[in-house]
Amino acid sequence: MNAHVPKKTLADTLAHVERIIPSRSSNPGLSLLRIDTTEGGIELSGSNMDIDIRARFPADTQGEGSYALPAHVFSQVVRALPGDLVELEFGDKELDLSSGTFATKLQLMAPSSAPQLAFTDDLAGALDASALVKALGSVRYAAAVADYQAVFRGVKLELGATTTRAVATDGFRLAYYHLETGSGIEGDVVVPARSVDELTRILGEGEAQLGLSEGQLSVRSGGFDLNLKLMDGTFPDYERIIPKTFPVAVTIDAPKLSEAVARVALMADKTANNRVDLFVRDGVLQITAEGSYGRSQESLDVLQEGSDPEIALAYNAKYLIDALGPAAGDVRLSFSGGGPSSSPSVVADLGDPSYLAMVVPLRTG
């Protein structure tokens, strides 16, 4: 089997597939890339057990065949090629690859050594890919990193008839992004956060087609097919813990607040929850932190609303900064209760009502 393909096409496609395939694995087959050549095209596929990926691109091919070889060394070679065009000639045991002044013979493995993957064409749903990226990217930070119940390390996708929502929470903060559009398929699924990261990198322009089957979400977008393994377990009933009444609320530019919190928090004790204190009164938000190096404070003018004249709370600075991250302009920061037994605060992006974040203040009693 022979193929001619532009280096850039091969390198760019391979970069996405290679990122999924583990460079080392206790199962050596998992580090293999499978290459299938068809009439007028090449397919590259691989898996990390949580994500299966297949990429298809057009190529000038002669003959059909299936091959496997170590993904990372192939990828390194392709990236380094000197020419604009790559010639591939697949033999029984070796791939002859040449480009410009360079030529290499790479050992081939039996295609049966690579993971056996199946990609479905039963993709009944669809969403705008960039809206899906925005939704997933806005909430992904709120997923737990480790040492938590599995379901907290994922992002929940609520696929409704006329709405789609991405939600993540680690129990201390929560974020959702709500789209007023259905995808054509319905169901609630939880995707591992690391798979969400890969999905958002791969999703391109236009539509992302979606399919739901037992334990798996399938996505097709821009030449890529993905199978995302879903997480088991029950996602918490989060709606009921989002507060609805707020004695104090302030409106402020999100990047400005975020930078001030980060600056003041440099004095905070990292081993004591990275605590920053907020105090609101008379249209001024004062941020303070104290630790062994000293103490810092910053006062920002805000638009203050609500029934109470003042409120005092403490936060983990990182959680507040994370919650503000997706907002590019003004946010409304609403406090449901302050003091030692303070209750959750809510961040609403005034420029994008789809986004909502909740942060649980630190107990200071």
Added chain:
Amino acid sequence: MNAHVPKKTLADTLAHVERIIPSRSSNPGLSLLRIDTTEGGIELSGSNMDIDIRARFPADTQGEGSYALPAHVFSQVVRALPGDLVELEFGDKELDLSSGTFATKLQLMAPSSAPQLAFTDDLAGALDASALVKALGSVRYAAAVADYQAVFRGVKLELGATTTRAVATDGFRLAYYHLETGSGIEGDVVVPARSVDELTRILGEGEAQLGLSEGQLSVRSGGFDLNLKLMDGTFPDYERIIPKTFPVAVTIDAPKLSEAVARVALMADKTANNRVDLFVRDGVLQITAEGSYGRSQESLDVLQEGSDPEIALAYNAKYLIDALGPAAGDVRLSFSGGGPSSSPSVVADLGDPSYLAMVVPLRTG
């Protein structure tokens, strides 16, 4: 003591001083920054035992005083300041620092807790700073990284009456950069490679003043004073091992050769010296490598000279790539002998005759 200073001046200066000061040390005083305020200026100083640094910059000051505080937290705060101007007010125990909407109180330590440093004004020598950077930066790669006799982990500066030369070697390769200008001071010194890295980062435009005293090279450049602790031990007599006759030599573009070697070397066995083989005949340089993944080869047209019709050698790919690094255009690669007991090869930069590198081929017998 009060001072007003532009944030950018303070932050940029502090960045250089902070990089020297260790963030953690078994000697806690070593992680302190000393601040001295004088009439019309501020001095920042610190040390990592191998390098002492002092930076001076003009500032609107009132009163004189000496203070010390943890370098890294101060540096983080300064970088994050919201305003263009910083106000510093030094008290007995605290530094009040404010900028824009932000204010902080930082704990001060006794200046006697910080390293006691002495910087000399006895700087009898001088070199163009950018020439010194070029010389040191061109040879630094050839210094040994670890597990070698100390002197191999340094860069030798040969300060002659009418010449200045930087040399480094780890026994397997050597590089020198030769300036046809004296500095006004004479002597041979060996500077630790990590101190060379800091020096090249700090050296600015114009002249670098130099002073030599027992065990120490002092440098003044662009507002910075540095004391570089010198290494003991005898640097090898390298001149006699640089070959003078070459049965084969080739001329080729250095970046082109370097990229080809890197590309071919992707197949090389990393545990077997990262071996690439070079073969020259009929004006063609062929590079090959072989390992468990397969084998690669690349052929480049070269201008071939010398008495012998062909030569074959093997190299550690990294050593060859490093030696080519400082050259931007054509180099002459001269082979003093090939085969199993091959002798050193020499790289000369045709665009900059100041640079010369030597690489010892791998024994292949």
